Amino acid sequence: MQGPRDMAAARHTGRPDTGTDISSDTDISGAWDADNQAWWDWYVSLADNEGEITTFEVAPPLPDIPLPDDATVMAELAEPYVLTDADITFFQANGFIKLKDVFSPGAVLRLRALLIERLTAVFGAGADGGVRDRFLSLEMIWTDHPLLRAYVVSPRVAKICAELLRVPAVRLYHDNVLSKQPGCGRTPWHFDDHHFPLDTNDVVTAWAPAQAIPLAMGPLAFAYPLDVHRLVDAVAFEKSSTSYDKGVAKVFAENRVAVDETPFELGEVSFHHNLSFHTAARNRTDQSRIVMANTYYADGARIVGAPTMVSGDWQKFMPGVGPGEVAASPLNPICWPVPLDGAQ
Numbered sequence: 298m299q300g301p302r303d304m305a306a307a308r309h310t311g312r313p314d315t316g317t318d319i320s321s322d323t324d325i326s327g328a329w330d331a332d333n334q335a336w337w338d339w340y341v342s343l344a345d346n347e348g349e350i351t352t353f354e355v356a357p358p359l360p361d362i363p364l365p366d367d368a369t370v371m372a373e374l375a376e377p378y379v380l381t382d383a384d385i386t387f388f389q390a391n392g393f394i395k396l397k398d399v400f401s402p403g404a405v406l407r408l409r410a411l412l413i414e415r416l417t418a419v420f421g422a423g424a425d426g427g428v429r430d431r432f433l434s435l436e437m438i439w440t441d442h443p444l445l446r447a448y449v450v451s452p453r454v455a456k457i458c459a460e461l462l463r464v465p466a467v468r469l470y471h472d473n474v475l476s477k478q479p480g481c482g483r484t485p486w487h488f489d490d491h492h493f494p495l496d497t498n499d500v501v502t503a504w505a506p507a508q509a510i511p512l513a514m515g516p517l518a519f520a521y522p523l524d525v526h527r528l529v530d531a532v533a534f535e536k537s538s539t540s541y542d543k544g545v546a547k548v549f550a551e552n553r554v555a556v557d558e559t560p561f562e563l564g565e566v567s568f569h570h571n572l573s574f575h576t577a578a579r580n581r582t583d584q585s586r587i588v589m590a591n592t593y594y595a596d597g598a599r600i601v602g603a604p605t606m607v608s609g610d611w612q613k614f615m616p617g618v619g620p621g622e623v624a625a626s627p628l629n630p631i632c633w634p635v636p637l638d639g640a641q
């Protein structure tokens with residue numbers, strides 16, 4: 298499939314724009330033919346934004362605290378987090394929940410430093426704020442680094458996911474480092490069901506900020522309750538315009554749909570279901586909004602019969618697994634419950 302990433306991605310990747318057939322702008326049946334970064338460049342180009350940001354708010358400083366060592370962070374990431382029945386009921390009804398103190402401040406600061414190191418290795422200097430306007434992404438950072446692996450396959454996080462979904466076991470779909478740089482535009486309204494080629498609705502993304510997120514930095518924001526997605530079923534997805542984002546915003550406004558757009562404290566993590574509609578505002582601060590967003594799904598789920606281009610680079614996350622097959626490659630370990638041999 299040629300060209301769905303179109304001009305925005307071509308600008309950033311240096312690849313020529315191979316052209317988009319606007320007569321079939323709603324046809325997403327082809328496969329994605331570029332990488333995950335190109336996917337995000339394309340995806341954020343679908344958001345409706347007004348004007349350019351020229352003045353940047355000073356982001357709150359990161360706390361000046363002693364950093365925990367690897368063993369301390371790993372122990373914390375394995376420690377169970379106690380969810381209440383009310384938390385689970387809230388998630389089931391609303392499709393999202395924000396939980397405080399999932400990570401300690403020290404674990405967040407270690408994560409931010411590790412992610413900046415990785416982002417710098419790929420994108421060069423400035424990932425912590427100097428690079429402007431872009432949405433940087435990285436994935437598969439967990440396979441060769443024990444501490445990053447501990448964050449991604451964390452039993453603490455995965456147990457929360459399994460309990461929120463009310464399923465006995467969850468696997469990792471993939472990790473996703475998302476850095477919304479100062480000046481970067483909105484994340485368009487969407488639900489993740491289109492992104493994941495998984496034949497189940499037992500899918501949840503743990504969106505873990507690597508700093509606090511004030512409103513000016515663009516916290517993830519959720520429309521609720523969960524079934525508001527039905528209101529926008531009829532809005533056609535267009536792959537090279539902002540019409541879908543605008544269309545969803547219009548329907549939600551007309552129906553006075555509630556949106557939770559609130560800051561994230563340091564250590565707070567949100568969890569959203571694959572049918573939860575979400576968006577994020579622009580980053581108007583001088584600090585990058587770095588997040589680790591890892592997706593987990595119920596063990597036993599299969600790949601859908603015909604993944605689309607909106608499923609992006611999915612084969613990278615499930616090598617050797619074909620359409621219709623059980624989604625359980627070696628890159629999709631069961632993260633909860635912890636296997637008896639401890640091997641994740």
Ligand SMILES: O=C(O)CCC(=O)C(=O)O
Nearest residue numbers: 475484489502504577590
């Ligand atoms: O970080 C963002 O702005 C968007 C992330 C997102 O859509 C997701 O993790 O599902």
Ligand SMILES: [Fe+2]
Nearest residue numbers: 487488489575
């Ligand atoms: Fe999303």
